[in-house]
Amino acid sequence: MNIEISIEFFPPQTPEGVEKLRIVRSKLAVLKPEFFSVTFGAGGSTRERTFSVVKEIAAEGFNAAPHLSCVGSTRANIRDILNEYQAAGIRRIVALRGDLPSGTAEAGELRHANELVEFIRTETGDHFHLDVAAYPEWHPQARFPRDDLANFVRKAKAGADSAITQYFYNADAYFHFVDEIRAQGVDIPIVPGIMPIASFSKLARFSDACGAELPRWMRRKFEGLGDDTDAIRAFGLDVVTELCQRLLAGGAPGLHFYSMNQSALTLEICQRLKLS
Numbered sequence: 001m002n003i004e005i006s007i008e009f010f011p012p013q014t015p016e017g018v019e020k021l022r023i024v025r026s027k028l029a030v031l032k033p034e035f036f037s038v039t040f041g042a043g044g045s046t047r048e049r050t051f052s053v054v055k056e057i058a059a060e061g062f063n064a065a066p067h068l069s070c071v072g073s074t075r076a077n078i079r080d081i082l083n084e085y086q087a088a089g090i091r092r093i094v095a096l097r098g099d100l101p102s103g104t105a106e107a108g109e110l111r112h113a114n115e116l117v118e119f120i121r122t123e124t125g126d127h128f129h130l131d132v133a134a135y136p137e138w139h140p141q142a143r144f145p146r147d148d149l150a151n152f153v154r155k156a157k158a159g160a161d162s163a164i165t166q167y168f169y170n171a172d173a174y175f176h177f178v179d180e181i182r183a184q185g186v187d188i189p190i191v192p193g194i195m196p197i198a199s200f201s202k203l204a205r206f207s208d209a210c211g212a213e214l215p216r217w218m219r220r221k222f223e224g225l226g227d228d229t230d231a232i233r234a235f236g237l238d239v240v241t242e243l244c245q246r247l248l249a250g251g252a253p254g255l256h257f258y259s260m261n262q263s264a265l266t267l268e269i270c271q272r273l274k275l276s
C-alpha cells in the first residue's frame with residue numbers, strides 16, 4: 001500500500017514554541033511524510049512566521065508546503081510571497097481563501113480560492129504543486145451542497161493538483177463527496193484531513209465553528225467520560241484509527257494530519273495503522 005502521509009503545523013508565536021516544534025518534527029520524521037505544511041493567517045498576519053518555519057523545514061531536508069490564503073490581500077502582495085517561495089526552492093502550496101476576522105472590511109482583490117489558484121498558475125505556471133481545501137460535510141457558508149460542489153469543481157479545474165479535506169468523523173461523507181466530484185469529471189486525489197482527538201471540549205467548540213459534525217454516538221460517549229483524560233485519549237485514538245482504516249480500505253490516497261503542533265497522537269495512530 002502506497003499511502004502518503006502529510007502533517008500540518010501552525011507557525012508558533014514564541015521562540016519556545018519554535019524550539020518545541022523542531023522536536024515535534026524530529027519525532028514525526030519516522031513517518032517519512034510526503035510534506036509538512038504550515039498554516040497562514042488570513043490577511044498575511046503570520047506571513048513572516050509561516051515563511052520562517054517553512055524555510056527551517058526545507059533546510060532539514062523535508063518537503064515544505066506553506067498555506068497561502070488570498071482574502072484581505074492584494075495581487076501584488078501575493079506575487080511577492082510567491083516570489084519568496086520560488087526563490088527558497090518551495091514546490092508546493094496549499095491555496096486557500098481564508099477567513100477574515102468578523103468586522104474586517106477589506107476582502108482583498110481575490111475573493112475565492114479558485115481565483116487564487118488561477119492567479120498562481122498565471123504567475124508561476126507549473127512551478128508549484130497546488131493543494132486546495134475540500135469539505136465533505138460542505139463549507140459552512142454554502143447555501144446548498146450543489147453550490148459548494150460546483151465551486152469545488154471550478155476550483156479544481158482552475159489548476160489544483162490535489163485537495164485536502166476539512167476534518168470529519170463520518171467516513172460516508174468523504175466517500176459520497178469523492179463520488180460526487182468524480183461524477184463531475186474531477187479526478188485529482190482527495191486526501192482526508194484527520195484531526196486526532198486530544199480534548200473533547202476543545203474539539204466540540206472548534207467543530208461548531210468550522211461546520212464539522214461530531215456524530216451523536218461519539219459526542220454522547222465523550223460527554224460520559226467527563227474529565228477522565230486517559231479514557232478520552234484512549235477512546236479518541238480508537239475512533240480516529242478506525243476512521244483512518246475505513247478511509248484507506250475505501251481507497252483514500254493518503255492521510256493529512258492536523259497535528260496541532262503535537263506528535264504523540266499522530267504517531268500512535270500511524271503505528272496502529274502500521275504506517276510507521
Ligand SMILES: Cc1cc2nc3c(=O)[nH]c(=O)nc-3n(C[C@H](O)[C@H](O)[C@H](O)COP(=O)(O)OP(=O)(O)OC[C@H]3O[C@@H](n4cnc5c(N)ncnc54)[C@H](O)[C@@H]3O)c2cc1C
Nearest residue numbers: 039040042067096097098112113133139142148151164166
Ligand atoms: C486543509 C485546510 C487548510 C486550511 N488552512 C488554512 C490556513 O492556513 N489559513 C486560513 O486562514 N484558513 C485555512 N483553512 C480554512 C479555510 O480558509 C476556510 O475554511 C475558508 O472559509 C474557505 O477557504 P477555501 O479555500 O475552501 O475557500 P473557497 O474555495 O473560496 O470557498 C469558500 C466558500 O465560498 C464558496 N465559493 C467558492 N468559490 C466561489 C465562487 N467563485 N463564487 C461564489 N462562491 C464561491 C464556496 O462554496 C464556499 O462556501 C484551511 C482549511 C482546510 C480544509
